[in-house]
Amino acid sequence: MNRALAQKLGFALLGLVSLLVVVPILVVIGVIVARGIVAINWQFLTTMPHGGMKEGGILPAIVGTLLLTLGTALVAVPIGIGGAVYLSEYARDTRLTRAIRLAIVNLAGIPSIVYGLFGLGMFVLFFRFGTSILAGSLTLAIMTLPVIISTAEEALRAVPQEFRTVSSSLGGTRWQGIRNIVLPQALPGIITGVILGLLRAAGETAPILFTVAAFYLPRLPSSPLDQTMALPYHLYVISTQVPGMPLSVQYGTALVLLGLVLSLNIVATLIRGYFRRKRQW
Amino acid sequence: MASPRARERIPLSRVSEFTIETLIRVLGFSTIGLVLLIFLFLLREGMPVFFEVPLRGLFSSRWYPTFAIFGALPLILGSILVTLLAIVIALPLGVATAVFVREVAPRWAREILKPIIEVLAGIPSVVLGFFGMTFVAPLVRDVLGAPTGLTAFSGAIILAYMALPTLISVAEDALDSVPKSYRDAGLAMGATRWQTIWRVVVPAARSGILTAVMLGMGRAIGETMAVMMVTGNAAVMPSSLASLFRPVRTMTATIAAEMGEVARGSTHYHALFGIGIILFVLTFFINLAAAKAIFQKKRKGGLR
Numbered sequence: 001m002n003r004a005l006a007q008k009l010g011f012a013l014l015g016l017v018s019l020l021v022v023v024p025i026l027v028v029i030g031v032i033v034a035r036g037i038v039a040i041n042w043q044f045l046t047t048m049p050h051g052g053m054k055e056g057g058i059l060p061a062i063v064g065t066l067l068l069t070l071g072t073a074l075v076a077v078p079i080g081i082g083g084a085v086y087l088s089e090y091a092r093d094t095r096l097t098r099a100i101r102l103a104i105v106n107l108a109g110i111p112s113i114v115y116g117l118f119g120l121g122m123f124v125l126f127f128r129f130g131t132s133i134l135a136g137s138l139t140l141a142i143m144t145l146p147v148i149i150s151t152a153e154e155a156l157r158a159v160p161q162e163f164r165t166v167s168s169s170l171g172g173t174r175w176q177g178i179r180n181i182v183l184p185q186a187l188p189g190i191i192t193g194v195i196l197g198l199l200r201a202a203g204e205t206a207p208i209l210f211t212v213a214a215f216y217l218p219r220l221p222s223s224p225l226d227q228t229m230a231l232p233y234h235l236y237v238i239s240t241q242v243p244g245m246p247l248s249v250q251y252g253t254a255l256v257l258l259g260l261v262l263s264l265n266i267v268a269t270l271i272r273g274y275f276r277r278k279r280q281w
Numbered sequence: 282m283a284s285p286r287a288r289e290r291i292p293l294s295r296v297s298e299f300t301i302e303t304l305i306r307v308l309g310f311s312t313i314g315l316v317l318l319i320f321l322f323l324l325r326e327g328m329p330v331f332f333e334v335p336l337r338g339l340f341s342s343r344w345y346p347t348f349a350i351f352g353a354l355p356l357i358l359g360s361i362l363v364t365l366l367a368i369v370i371a372l373p374l375g376v377a378t379a380v381f382v383r384e385v386a387p388r389w390a391r392e393i394l395k396p397i398i399e400v401l402a403g404i405p406s407v408v409l410g411f412f413g414m415t416f417v418a419p420l421v422r423d424v425l426g427a428p429t430g431l432t433a434f435s436g437a438i439i440l441a442y443m444a445l446p447t448l449i450s451v452a453e454d455a456l457d458s459v460p461k462s463y464r465d466a467g468l469a470m471g472a473t474r475w476q477t478i479w480r481v482v483v484p485a486a487r488s489g490i491l492t493a494v495m496l497g498m499g500r501a502i503g504e505t506m507a508v509m510m511v512t513g514n515a516a517v518m519p520s521s522l523a524s525l526f527r528p529v530r531t532m533t534a535t536i537a538a539e540m541g542e543v544a545r546g547s548t549h550y551h552a553l554f555g556i557g558i559i560l561f562v563l564t565f566f567i568n569l570a571a572a573k574a575i576f577q578k579k580r581k582g583g584l585r
Binding site for chain 1: 311
């Protein structure tokens with residue numbers, strides 16, 4: 001008798017718990033949009049901060065984040081795709097391959113602040129890059145690598161084996177097959193993975209704390225060895241280190257960062273969806 | 282499907298093909314090198330502290346860098362406290378959501394839930410920390426009547442939500458890998474779907490769910506910005522249950538907050554890298570254990 005009722009109640013409970021997970025997410029986004037939107041205007045996005053950051057815009061932080069993300073991409077994308085091609089196309093199931101996979105899982109699990117320490121020790125001090133865009137990009141790139149490798153490998157593996165067989169039966173070498181057939185077919189998946197990886201890099205604060213970030217630097221960087229402001233660090237600074245910061249400016253900054261990250265997230269999802277529908281295998 | 286261009290292109294000479302393949306191999310191995318390199322640099326900058334401060338001092342209960350007292354115990358316990366509490370909150374939420382999404386929810390509900398959870402994974406931790414500071418902490422303060430809302434508990438709530446996307450997606454995979462025959466057998470015995478789920482499917486997926494918990498824990502213990510902004514940052518020993526509603530200080534937050542003002546080569550500098558070593562080793566083993574479980578499952582092609 002009550003078994004059916006128990007099931008109904010149980011399912012309803014599960015649904016409620018799922019709401020408990022999802023609703024706060026929507027609240028976070030809703031609150032930040034509602035409170036941040038008032039601060040955002042053209043001037044906020046395109047001018048230098050002044051008056052102890054309480055006035056003016058956040059242009060250098062936006063530019064800094066874009067430059068850091070670009071730098072991260074320049075380093076992480078070739079290495080990441082190369083690593084993925086190795087794992088998907090060359091590696092056999094040996095002890096060494098398993099060690100590589102283990103290394104990737106562990107890289108993905110290293111706390112972001114530990115990446116910050118590493119970047120400080122290796123790039124800032126040992127290589128004497130100083131606190132700079134270069135040091136920060138390299139640090140972020142290493143942190144992003146496992147994301148790019150795993151998603152790119154998945155995309156490469158999804159390309160049917162027949163494609164490779166046909167390529168080699170036409171006399172193509174393994175690399176020709178990879179370059180002309182496998183990679184282009186896997187490209188949408190790889191791009192999605194790259195965007196998702198770079199998003200993480202763009203939003204990270206801890207790895208750039210000691211490697212790039214400038215507390216207050218109202219000018220644009222002119223070389224890779226310059227320091228720069230960056231959006232995530234700027235948000236941290238104005239919300240914890242600057243007394244009397246107007247709340248609307250804080251929420252505005254949070255909204256710009258959130259908007260940047262989420263819109264790219266949506267782009268990645270759309271690319272994935274579009275090509276998944278379009279491909280014929 | 283091979284593009285016609287493939288035939289027109291001049292074949293690469295053997296030499297450059299060899300070069301490229303070698304390069305790809307090197308890139309493939311690079312990840313191992315990077316893990317070693319990271320550990321090496323942490324050791325290089327952090328090892329001296331073990332000679333500068335006696336071991337008893339390092340694990341004493343007071344962290345006062347200005348007086349050259351570097352007892353890491355309150356920080357370690359702070360991290361453990363916040364992480365465990367986060368998992369206690371996240372585990373039921375995560376498992377129930379994974380079960381709902383995989384086993385119960387109609388298609389339309391699934392297609393709303395999944396993207397929202399993915400969005401959560403994409404929100405930068407500093408944004409969540411900021412939200413926790415300006416929205417959650419005042420709420421906690423008012424509800425609990427605590428003097429400040431910046432407590433271990435507030436931090437754990439934020440951390441729990443940060444661990445949820447990982448936890449849910451790995452738990453979903455675990456449920457997914459339970460063979461359909463298990464469900465059929467349960468239903469054929471006359472059990473309801475509800476009974477089948479809780480007495481057959483979830484127990485069969487428990488090792489995968491354990492992996493999910495471990496990965497979530499790894500994520501939570503290494504989280505920095507949100508924790509630093511929300512837990513109140515007082516390096517005191519968590520001594521009783523009441524500590525949950527007082528400020529604490531984690532290992533990650535300590536590094537982030539203090540490294541900026543430290544002179545290179547000082548004991549304090551070495552001590553912060555020493556904490557980095559502890560964090561590295563801790564997450565290394567957590568992930569090793571989780572990875573082992575994942576790889577084993579893949580090789581046996583199914584359960585357990």
